[in-house]
Amino acid sequence: xxxxxxxxxxxxxxxxxxxxxxxxxxxxxxxxxxxxxxxxxxxxxxxxxxxxxxxxxxxxxxxxxxxxxxxxxxxxxxxxxxxxxxxxxxxxxxxxxxxxxxxxxxxxxxxxxxxxxxxxxxxxxxxxxxxxxxxxxxxxxxxxxxxxxxxxxxxxxxxxxxxxxxxxxxxxxxxxxxxxxxxxxxxxxxxxxxxxxxxxxxxxxxxxxxxxxxxxxxxxxxxxxxxxxxxxxx
Numbered sequence: 001x002x003x004x005x006x007x008x009x010x011x012x013x014x015x016x017x018x019x020x021x022x023x024x025x026x027x028x029x030x031x032x033x034x035x036x037x038x039x040x041x042x043x044x045x046x047x048x049x050x051x052x053x054x055x056x057x058x059x060x061x062x063x064x065x066x067x068x069x070x071x072x073x074x075x076x077x078x079x080x081x082x083x084x085x086x087x088x089x090x091x092x093x094x095x096x097x098x099x100x101x102x103x104x105x106x107x108x109x110x111x112x113x114x115x116x117x118x119x120x121x122x123x124x125x126x127x128x129x130x131x132x133x134x135x136x137x138x139x140x141x142x143x144x145x146x147x148x149x150x151x152x153x154x155x156x157x158x159x160x161x162x163x164x165x166x167x168x169x170x171x172x173x174x175x176x177x178x179x180x181x182x183x184x185x186x187x188x189x190x191x192x193x194x195x196x197x198x199x200x201x202x203x204x205x206x207x208x209x210x211x212x213x214x215x216x217x218x219x220x221x222x223x224x225x226x227x228x229x230x231x232x233x234x
Contacts, residue, residue, distance in 0.1 A: 006151040011073040024051075030095075034103035043102060046184060053126055057133040064137045071143045072136075079145030082206060087145070090199040093192035097180050101189035113185040121182025128175030134161050135169035142169060146207045148214050156217040158225070166221070166228050167204050174200060174229070204228055 011019075027050070031043045061068050075084070104110045136142045138160035141149050148154060161168035177196050181189035208228055211218040228234055 007067060008070040008073065008076055008152075010070050015073075030098045031102050032106075034099045035106035040102075040106045042185065043106060049122065049125070049183075053129050057129055060133060061136055065140055067140050068136050068142060071140065075145040076143060076147060076149075078147040078149075079143075080147055080206075080210065083146040083203065086199055086203045086206075090196050090203075093195040093199075094177075097177070097189050097192045097196070098184070100192060101181055101184035101186035104186040104188045105184050111185060111187040113182065113187060117182055118185050121179045121184070124175045124179030125183055126179075128172040128179055130172075131161060131175065132169050132172030135172065138162065139169075146203070146210065148210070154215065156215065156221045158221055163225065165231060166208060166225050170200055170204050171229050201229070 027047055031047060032038055032040065035043060105113070139157045139162065141152060141154045141157065143149070161171075165171060174197050177193040177200075178190070181187070181193045205228070208222070212222055
């Protein structure tokens, strides 16, 4: 019997236009509203960096794995209830990180972050986005929510960064969380970054257990690729 593979529905044209039109001013607002004015060059450099790197990522994914845009357009039916709770716990901290950082660095000057640390932040951001892009490029089952994608014929992905750790996309996300705070020169923004990271590590553990129990071949893959996030550690 031939197994029918069903792909997620694409975003509507209205949703695509809304994202394209709404995201740039939303990013500008997150950065500059806490500062109180637009004359803050580090904020514009930060925005330019994100636009350039994420733009390159989008072009690469559109070429090598266009199905990822369907998969990641929304939480798909069947997403685990516990995962929706974890995302709800993580999302406020993720949203708060940038405005807290710019309030600190651009207005109140709570932190004194040395330039080498700021540069490190941009390195973490760039490498994190690149790693997440690589993971999405080789894994067509990369979705925003945790679920078993039986209707898509989900199987174990073991190439690319998945030959090194089992959850490379989450490694990229952890680097991005830390990189955002440091690139914007804010120690205080590491607080929501740490909260988001802790929730993401818990999510990694829960997702890994689900895949071990229910995805054919994953237990064997986990025996071969021993580490979830950090080689030699966990």
